[in-house]
Amino acid sequence: MGDSNQMIFIVDDDQDIRTSLTRALTQRGFEVEAFASGREFLAAYDGEQAACLVLDHGMPGMSGLELQALLNGQGSPLAVVFITGHGGVPESVQAMKAGAVDFLEKPFRQSVLIERIETALEIASAKRDALETRRALQARFNRLTAREEEIVKRMLTNPAEVSSKEIANSLGISPRTVDHHRARILEKLEIRSLVELVDLVSKLRGESASAQL
Amino acid sequence: MRVSLGALLAVGLAGLQFIAVLAVVFSSYVTSERALLDHARDLLSDVGTNTIEHSRGFLSPARGAAELSARLAQDRVIASDVPELLEQLLFQQLQLAPQFAGVYHGNENGDFVYVMRADNAPGPFRTKIIRVNGDKRSTELIWRDDEFRVIERRLDPDDTYDPRTRPWYIRARQQLTTIWTDPYIFFSSQQPGITLASPVMDGPDSVRGIVGVDIEISDISDFLARLRIGSTGRALIIHRNGDVLAHPNQSLLKTKDADGTLRFVDIRQFEDPIARAAFAQVMENGVAAVEEETLSQFRYNGGTYVAVVMPPISEHLPWTIAAYALESDFTEVIKENRLTNIWIAAVVAAITGICGLALANFIYKPVRAFAVRSALISQGELDPSEPLPKTYQELENANETLMQQIAARRETEMEYGSTFALSSRGMAQIDARTGRFLRVNERFCEITGYSAEALQVMAISDLIHPDDPPFRLFTGDDGDPVREINQELRCVRRGGAAIWTALNSILIFNQQGRPLHFVLTMDDITQAKHTEEQIAELSKDLSNLSRDNTMGQVAAGLAHELNQPLTAIAQNADSALYAVDQMSAANPELHATLEEIAEQSVRAGEIIRALRAFIRRDEGIRTDFDLSELVAQTQRLVIAEARAANATMTTELEDLPPVNANRLQIAQVLVNLLRNAIEAVAENTEGERRVTVRAHRLGKQVLVTVADTGPGVSPDISLFTDFETTKPSGMGLGLSICQSIVQANDGRLWHERSDPRGASFRFTVNAAEMPS
Numbered sequence: 001m002g003d004s005n006q007m008i009f010i011v012d013d014d015q016d017i018r019t020s021l022t023r024a025l026t027q028r029g030f031e032v033e034a035f036a037s038g039r040e041f042l043a044a045y046d047g048e049q050a051a052c053l054v055l056d057h058g059m060p061g062m063s064g065l066e067l068q069a070l071l072n073g074q075g076s077p078l079a080v081v082f083i084t085g086h087g088g089v090p091e092s093v094q095a096m097k098a099g100a101v102d103f104l105e106k107p108f109r110q111s112v113l114i115e116r117i118e119t120a121l122e123i124a125s126a127k128r129d130a131l132e133t134r135r136a137l138q139a140r141f142n143r144l145t146a147r148e149e150e151i152v153k154r155m156l157t158n159p160a161e162v163s164s165k166e167i168a169n170s171l172g173i174s175p176r177t178v179d180h181h182r183a184r185i186l187e188k189l190e191i192r193s194l195v196e197l198v199d200l201v202s203k204l205r206g207e208s209a210s211a212q213l
Numbered sequence: 214m215r216v217s218l219g220a221l222l223a224v225g226l227a228g229l230q231f232i233a234v235l236a237v238v239f240s241s242y243v244t245s246e247r248a249l250l251d252h253a254r255d256l257l258s259d260v261g262t263n264t265i266e267h268s269r270g271f272l273s274p275a276r277g278a279a280e281l282s283a284r285l286a287q288d289r290v291i292a293s294d295v296p297e298l299l300e301q302l303l304f305q306q307l308q309l310a311p312q313f314a315g316v317y318h319g320n321e322n323g324d325f326v327y328v329m330r331a332d333n334a335p336g337p338f339r340t341k342i343i344r345v346n347g348d349k350r351s352t353e354l355i356w357r358d359d360e361f362r363v364i365e366r367r368l369d370p371d372d373t374y375d376p377r378t379r380p381w382y383i384r385a386r387q388q389l390t391t392i393w394t395d396p397y398i399f400f401s402s403q404q405p406g407i408t409l410a411s412p413v414m415d416g417p418d419s420v421r422g423i424v425g426v427d428i429e430i431s432d433i434s435d436f437l438a439r440l441r442i443g444s445t446g447r448a449l450i451i452h453r454n455g456d457v458l459a460h461p462n463q464s465l466l467k468t469k470d471a472d473g474t475l476r477f478v479d480i481r482q483f484e485d486p487i488a489r490a491a492f493a494q495v496m497e498n499g500v501a502a503v504e505e506e507t508l509s510q511f512r513y514n515g516g517t518y519v520a521v522v523m524p525p526i527s528e529h530l531p532w533t534i535a536a537y538a539l540e541s542d543f544t545e546v547i548k549e550n551r552l553t554n555i556w557i558a559a560v561v562a563a564i565t566g567i568c569g570l571a572l573a574n575f576i577y578k579p580v581r582a583f584a585v586r587s588a589l590i591s592q593g594e595l596d597p598s599e600p601l602p603k604t605y606q607e608l609e610n611a612n613e614t615l616m617q618q619i620a621a622r623r624e625t626e627m628e629y630g631s632t633f634a635l636s637s638r639g640m641a642q643i644d645a646r647t648g649r650f651l652r653v654n655e656r657f658c659e660i661t662g663y664s665a666e667a668l669q670v671m672a673i674s675d676l677i678h679p680d681d682p683p684f685r686l687f688t689g690d691d692g693d694p695v696r697e698i699n700q701e702l703r704c705v706r707r708g709g710a711a712i713w714t715a716l717n718s719i720l721i722f723n724q725q726g727r728p729l730h731f732v733l734t735m736d737d738i739t740q741a742k743h744t745e746e747q748i749a750e751l752s753k754d755l756s757n758l759s760r761d762n763t764m765g766q767v768a769a770g771l772a773h774e775l776n777q778p779l780t781a782i783a784q785n786a787d788s789a790l791y792a793v794d795q796m797s798a799a800n801p802e803l804h805a806t807l808e809e810i811a812e813q814s815v816r817a818g819e820i821i822r823a824l825r826a827f828i829r830r831d832e833g834i835r836t837d838f839d840l841s842e843l844v845a846q847t848q849r850l851v852i853a854e855a856r857a858a859n860a861t862m863t864t865e866l867e868d869l870p871p872v873n874a875n876r877l878q879i880a881q882v883l884v885n886l887l888r889n890a891i892e893a894v895a896e897n898t899e900g901e902r903r904v905t906v907r908a909h910r911l912g913k914q915v916l917v918t919v920a921d922t923g924p925g926v927s928p929d930i931s932l933f934t935d936f937e938t939t940k941p942s943g944m945g946l947g948l949s950i951c952q953s954i955v956q957a958n959d960g961r962l963w964h965e966r967s968d969p970r971g972a973s974f975r976f977t978v979n980a981a982e983m984p985s
Binding site for chain 2: 014017019020021027090105108111
């Protein structure tokens with residue numbers, strides 16, 4: 001567990017809960033930051049830091065589920081552990097569907113919470129890694145010129161017609177120009193073959209799709 | 214008493230005039246007879262008067278002649294002692310009046326000149342002259358003609374007549390004035406007569422001689438015989454002494470005494486029996502006493518007679534004129550006429566009676582036609598719009614009024630009848646005494662299931678459900694029919710099915726205040742009762758649910774609120790435990806204690822969870838139901854509160870699909886939201902107090918909005934939070950329970966601000982899956 005991966009945010013409207021949890025988790029070496037409401041948390045969080053979010057379900061104003069949905073939309077590298085005073089089955093189902101690590105009913109033993117937090121931190125770390133990978137790939141694609149991008153899209157949409165001649169015909173340019181562009185594309189995307197290109201794109205899309213949940 | 218106009222007219226026109234004719238006939242019958250009698254008496258009286266006048270006229274020349282002669286002699290114009298001159302004077306006087314039988318003069322010496330009518334043998338007049346000279350006397354008889362010429366002359370030596378011995382001479386000489394003798398039968402002519410004697414004075418107390426006039430009064434009898442008094446009437450003259458002086462039948466006047474002298478017959482022996490019967494009674498003590506004209510009536514021999522007796526003609530002539538006549542002489546013809554008149558009157562009465570009846574009939578006919586027509590109209594056999602038969606102005610006016618009345622009554626009856634027949638409510642007329650149905654309308658038959666004919670023989674009590682308390686339609690506690698009834702009770706339909714009915718009954722009285730019948734209206738409120746029961750059940754369920762939910766929510770709130778400190782305790786205990794374990798010197802007791810604290814915290818949480826799970830046992834059964842109906846029912850549940858708050862409740866429901874949810878729970882949400890809304894608008898001091906329920910389809914859900922025009926929700930209030938409320942008496946659980954329920958039914962509940970003011974609470978509920 002690296003230090004950078006030990007960040008825990010607590011959002012609960014109850015001051016005593018915040019105090020006790022902060023005390024307990026800090027004691028165990030976690031970096032802890034507590035907020036009284038979802039809005040307070042959103043105002044402080046940068047959206048980039050991987051962390052475990054210990055989230056109270058039943059709060060006035062923005063509820064835990066609402067905050068979870070919002071963060072998922074932003075693709076934040078956070079993993080949520082719900083704690084609830086009166087959680088029902090429907091709420092827990094909804095929370096789990098939305099990617100929550102667990103839905104703990106208060107009161108709970110600290111050992112259970114620590115266990116969930118560690119799981120969450122791993123998930124958050126993986127999320128941040130995936131986010132970074134996707135960002136790197138995206139950066140490679142961003143190097144392509146408009147014509148090169150067009151040729152990539154052409155090759156991806158028509159996998160049967162990937163010869164330079166065929167691409168040149170469809171774009172109305174010379175096959176030699178196409179060959180030149182293809183060489184530049186492979187160089188910029190740091191791949192060696194067209195097969196790697198398809199793999200790269202599929203990886204980027206998949207990551208992108210999951211991040212958009 | 215009521216009298217038929219026809220009878221009245223018949224009696225009035227026929228009967229009365231008949232009576233009038235009879236009255237006139239009777240009156241004339243009576244009065245004519247009286248008039249006739251009066252007439253007869255007048256006639257008799259006239260006869261008497263005429264006779265008196267005639268007698269006076271008959272006798273008065275004698276007085277003139279006698280007194281003239283006496284005065285001439287007295288004044289010595291005619292030397293009374295010269296018989297030739299005296300004879301001439303007396304002759305002249307005799308010729309003056311035919312009734313004079315003779316005129317004569319005698320003196321104290323005994324000389325006597327007497328001129329008399331003779332019976333034409335040998336001459337019409339005869340003079341007797343007696344001359345006395347001492348003892349010597351001579352009597353010479355001279356017959357003369359009308360011209361005083363001597364026809365024959367001779368002496369009568371046998372004559373012994375001495376005037377001075379005669380009653381007339383003696384009385385005149387004694388009384389020294391003109392006297393009348395009582396009538397007597399003349400010696401010479403044997404005729405009844407009367408003598409008037411007037412003295413020739415020779416100084417105041419001495420008499421020289423007496424002039425006498427003989428008057429034959431048979432002429433008066435002739436006059437009486439000539440008088441016509443009816444056909445059988447008679448007049449006669451009766452002297453005061455009872456002698457009958459004059460009578461139409463002269464032969465009856467005289468009678469011969471035993472010595473051969475003639476005298477008058479007394480009325481009491483008179484041979485005329487009728488006269489005797491008529492006048493015998495006037496004789497009193499042998500003297501005819503008549504003071505004044507006296508009328509009398511008497512019967513004789515089967516006949517009725519009238520009689521009159523006149524007072525005496527004069528003091529000198531104490532004669533009474535008497536007349537009688539058979540009454541029938543005057544009345545016979547009239548009596549005959551009267552019989553004819555009666556017949557005529559009877560015929561006239563009959564004819565006019567018939568005419569009267571005909572006229573009565575003619576007058577009455579239009580009235581009768583009018584009456585018949587009225588009767589027909591009143592029985593409904595004739596239309597009032599039929600033209601009126603020709604009749605009288607007054608009746609036409611009456612008819613017009615009557616027709617208007619009838620038309621108005623018909624209209625009323627028709628309206629009532631139509632109302633009765635066409636009413637959407639069951640209606641019946643019920644006999645006030647027996648409770649039997651008099652009349653029912655179609656709807657009543659529908660409600661009860663019986664036909665109108667079947668109900669005719671039934672009473673209202675036959676319809677009342679046996680389990681219901683007896684329906685006191687007829688008699689109240691005071692024994693009188695109940696005037697007005699408003700009651701809901703169960704009735705038994707034909708076939709035995711029980712139905713709930715609302716009965717309303719009014720007792721109708723006649724003008725005398727006697728109960729006539731009940732008018733009863735009946736509504737079938739079975740459906741309404743059913744709905745009411747449904748709503749009541751819903752209300753009961755809701756209150757149970759509400760209690761459960763409230764307890765659940767209280768438990769949930771408690772759980773939440775308790776779970777926070779329990780969580781803090783558990784965490785703190787675990788933190789302490791962690792710290793203790795990190796310490797170098799192990800302290801097993803402290804570890805165990807902290808472990809216990811943490812464990813007990815969790816256990817407390819579990820107890821609360823178990824409690825909550827126990828209370829929230831009803832997760833609800835979802836069914837498909839009609840949301841519109843539920844909205845209506847829940848509005849009914851809070852209508853009392855809405856009225857109390859003077860709030861208006863409206864709905865704007867689109868054509869909604871059935872929804873799928875726990876009906877009872879949704880009902881509770883609606884009731885809660887409606888109550889909140891009503892309480893909100895009740896705070897309005899001005900502006901409209903309106904609560905509106907809207908619902909429309911939204912995809913696979915139905916969106917329900919409960920909007921109010923109240924002051925709205927303060928931004929400081931955290932809605933949907935347990936134990937947070939603005940209501941002084943609330944627990945602050947309502948909205949949070951509602952939210953839990955809606956969420957439990959896969960819906961959402963939220964608040965919006967209404968425009969321009971007020972709050973809107975909106976929730977969604979799943980539409981039922983339509984079978985495709």
